[in-house]
Amino acid sequence: MPTFQRARSEEQRELRRRAILDTTAAMLDETPVGEVSLNELSRRVGLAKSNVLRYFESREAILLELLDRAWKQWADDLPALLDREIAADAPVGERAERLVDVLVRSLEGRRVLCDLFSAQAGVLERNVSAEVAGRWKRTALGNVDAMAALLRARLPELGDAAVVFTAQVVMMVGAVWTHARPSAAMLDAYRADPALAAYRLDFAPALRDVLTTLLTGTLARTATA
Template sequence: MTQPTSADDQPGFRRARSPEHKAQRRQAILDAARGLATERGVRAVTLGDIAREVGLTKSNVLRYFETREAIYLHLSAAGYRDWAARVQQAVRAGQPEPLAPARLAGLLADSLDADPLFCDLLSDTAATLEHNVSLDAVRTYKEASTSAVHTLTAALTGPHTGLGAEAAQDLILATALLTASTWTATHPSATLIELYRASPELGALAADFAPELARLLTLVVRGLRAPA
């Protein structure tokens, strides 16, 4: 009787043994997950899809990441770091002139519109990505996102924004929450798109992501700047 082959025995498979090769394979998995999610949306990508894209079995992908959700939490943490860097750079470019509420809101909206995958990840983090992962995976993600929030808070605090540290943190929280909901609302399913085309009056509330997010954030900034 023929014994079933393991994943390691499959034709073309070569186990990564050195730290360098393991890091390369881990990065290949992340790149595959990023590319698929950019093309299809995070929710539509399975662990099997990622494995096929990178040329591995699911069991071999799990040697590097404990679950599909852990892969996307890792990408979300990287997205937070990149977002903080973009905001920091944009705010510095706007100093020393005080930023009007609409300009500050537009700056934040543009900083997120520059990374569609991160926006999609934000819309899915609390609902699914923080589930089916270990305590260590969630801790790593939270530490990375918290560090990014500290960077964002420092960038958004001062006379150039008209915000104190507490108000800046409130703005960051509001921005993340509004990004998640606005991204979902402005990226309807194929069925809804078809409906809106057939019945434009039903799509009256549909909007483009960046302008809608900027409009909502302008209201938030005005509220945070208003006297108590």
């Protein structure tokens, strides 16, 4: 466990911030968002909890920064995947189907990102100041705009609706992720009643169905606008 002396320069403060973020990211690799605590983070990073809160106003503020980091990494990785899978001269239906497939497959291995998306509105945006909330919302909107441009370049038929569609994708990822991870009690209920078990969601197929329906409807609306 590292130990730190009091940060006296901007460079030292930035090193502390980075250590806190990197330590929290490592914790997220081991445990769900809801189980990440400031007490354990403080112990791992080698700072008192009060000192951690000098750099970030709350646990949620830390997690929002990590959500931004993971979101940007996802967006950085998408162009190569999209270019490999989507032929520019393919029919719109084929391009739409492949776009959804790329989005779903690109998210299957990003457990932390999906977990953070699922916690964004209900948890992460709650225990923060108006300043942090506003800064985060501007960042999130920038991420949506950047991703919308990526998708619109491969599916120009989306037009201006690409931004709304992208924002809806993020919301659907969080919602499907939550429902695809039932509680222990619900798992017991599924085991006890096979009729209920039929309604258990598998993340990738469920997300593919939802995004296909969403994209099909969006393209239909833009075609008649």
